[in-house]
Amino acid sequence: MRSNIVWPALALSLCLHPSASPAQSARPTISLDEYMNATAITAARLSPDGSAAVIATEAPNWKANVFQHDLWLWTASAGLRPLTHSGSEQSPQWSPDGKWVAFVSDRALPGQPATDDGAPASDADKADRLWLISVSGGEALPLYTEKLSVHAFAWSADGAALYFSATRPLTPEQKETQKNQWKDVIRYREQNRGDLLLKLPVEPALARATRVPLPLHPETGKAVASPELLPPGAQTLASSSLSITQIAPSPDRQQLAFVTGPVHERVENPSDFEIFFVPANGGEARQVTHNHGIESHLVWSHDARWLHFQVGPAAGFIEGPYKDVQGRLYRMDPATGKIQRLGADFKGSFDKFTLLPDGRELATGLTGMETQVYLVEDDHAKKLPGLAGSYTGLASARASSAILFLHSTINDPTQVYLASDPLHPDRLTALTAFNPIFAQRAQPEWQPYTWKSDDGRAIEGVLIFPPGKKSARHLRMLTLIHGGPDDADGNRFGADWYDWATFAADNGWLVFRPNYRGSSGYGDDFMLEIAPHLVSKPGRDILTGVDALVKDGYADPNHLAIGGYSYGGYMTNWLITQTTRFKSAVTGAGAVEHAANWGNDDLTFDDAWFLGGRPWEDPGLYQSEAALFQFNKVKTPTHLVQGGADVRVSYLEGVTMERALQSLGIPHTFLVFPGEGHGLPVNPWHGYIKVREELKWLDKYDGK
Secondary structure: OOOOOOOOOOOEEEOOOOOOOOOHHHOOOOOHHHHOOOOEEEEEEEOOOOOEEEEEEEEEEOOOOEEEEEEEEEEOOOEEEEOOOOOEEEEEEEOOOOOEEEEEEOOOOOOOOEOOOOOEOOHHHOOOEEEEEEOOOOOOEEOOOEOOOOOEEEEOOOOOEEEEEEEOOOOHHHHHHHHHHHOOOOOOOOOOOOEEEEEEEHHHHHHHHHHOOOOEOOOOOOEOOEOOOOOOOOEEEEEEOOEEEEEEEOOOOOEEEEEEEOOOOOOOOHHHOOEEEEEOOOOOOEEOOOOEEEEEEEEEOOOOOOEEEEEEEEEEEOOOOOOOOOOEEEEEOOOOOOEEEEOOOOOOEEEEEEEOOOOOEEEEEEEOOEEEEEEEEOOEEEEOOOOOOEEEEEEEEOOEEEEEEEEEOOOOOOEEEEEOOOOOOOOEEEOOOOOHHHHHOOOOEEEEEEEEOOOOOEEEEEEEEOOOOOOOOOEEEEEEEOOOOOOOOOOOOOOOOOOOHHHHHHOOOEEEEEEOOOOOOOOHHHHHOOOOOOOHHHHHHHHHHHHHHHHOOOEEEEEEEEEEEOHHHHHHHHHOOOOOOOOEEEEEOOOOOOHHHHHHOOOHHHHHHHOOOOHHHOHHHHHHOOHHHHHHHOOOOEEEEEEOOOOOOOHHHHHHHHHHHHHHOOOEEEEEEOOOOOOOOOOHHHHHHHHHHHHHHHHHOOOO
């Protein structure tokens, strides 16, 4: 069900925000069905000559109980049209000649039994393979039929091959030995296998895809994946004991850079995340970084003189001992391994960057309420002219100065825009027009709000008012706390189960979104002040903000509620032990203690830094900063949600909190979403039900 998607025949010119539409009072508020049906843009890539763009989206498929992932093609002559239709395509990349788009999909192979939504009929047949589709038309083709799931991929500079990484496959003998010796026993670390870095020539792979049928299962007679370990013609360039998470071939075709990560996907040691070089023809991989940061987004300069990358936000520190700071940009001389920090005079948090054909670097950077575009040259970052709101997702072209942006505001859904002059991101042409329903509904108004915490530190947040009530006083107020903690709320669009502030405003709540200490966009010092008092210090920031809003007459002290998810859930769980002023609370995926959470969390190294060490190194701090040990003070009716398969914050943290509330006789409910991880990525109905029930809970205890 995707009724909010439109396919514009022509691009829309945009130099300023659209003029005001009819009065808010003349338009209805948005419904939950409309709000949760929003289409999200997950990627946008510009063709090498800048004449076309491929756009990846995610939208709920309510009938199939899944999220649908599609690719769209934009051209100046034809506008936007669907490129794929199976609903499972992600991570598009253009071929260097602009004729093909490579992508990752777990769709069924041609001739393989499939479900109605195009997935393999058997889970045993699923694999995230590499596929190609011609932009001139035709069906997508798999580059191989072997059961290899892609972790990362990249085109060669000449387009003749694709490089990709995948878990080292087991031979039939190894599989049989494992089955006989271990049965269904999980060897928690020992059975982990690292990755192979493979090179696959494109032309012969395409030829095979058009003529070679799948083998048939000897018993069922149905088509199955190839039993071979590696695709025909694939060359192994390197082997790693770790996972390979990004690949960047050098433009001079001499070498490849790649980034590693842990096979088990748990951030236990920053040394698992490093940059390596390997010769283009294969050989011994050479590690070139040794630090406490998580490097990402490798981009070569066009002359192969530099390898650019970024760290963060909140992904460690490459310039000394581990700490979580804002996003930073770097470049490396591949000959010497020497690293230079770029844009060091920028006091905010860099998000993403891209390189123009002439070598100049553009980056998006968050300061306060907005993310804008900056020209980065050596130590300096110059803000470029831009529209109010938030820019993300920069993408440049190899042979064109044009550049793609994503842009949004609190009330304007994220769209893809093209700038013909990269130094003028204020002069944009819209390529997409997803989610038009939001412009047809009454929209909330907003403003920044600043107050002083108990130690005099200035804190900023966002106030989102019900439509037409910006001048109203003594409103019922929901304090909705962002996750992270390194995230920050501001002038950007959100419409999903996690970011539902505008929907709460549409339902009569003044929504307060505090950017407490630990948030990005306010300087490294502000971000670092959260440690080691992980919840108590930002908790005081939030409570002093609530007090200030009551004192200033915005909020009615008799109608206060609080909520959040992930770190926002941590904070909600803590704050209901510190005050009884909130009439209700809605919390999700938030820990109530830190010792078991350190052991279960997939970001364990980060947790230990926040709290000054591992649990036995400062047990007093682990206890004093935990909500569980102060639950005797809780009086607030609380609604909990948790993903049943969450490894970021264990489902058992929710179970522990529910038991505490039950034993205290505090009104509560606990919803568990089966099979869901931390981001509820599996079934859109889970997010829908989450928001529906949270609003019901808030209204139930509001005391109107």
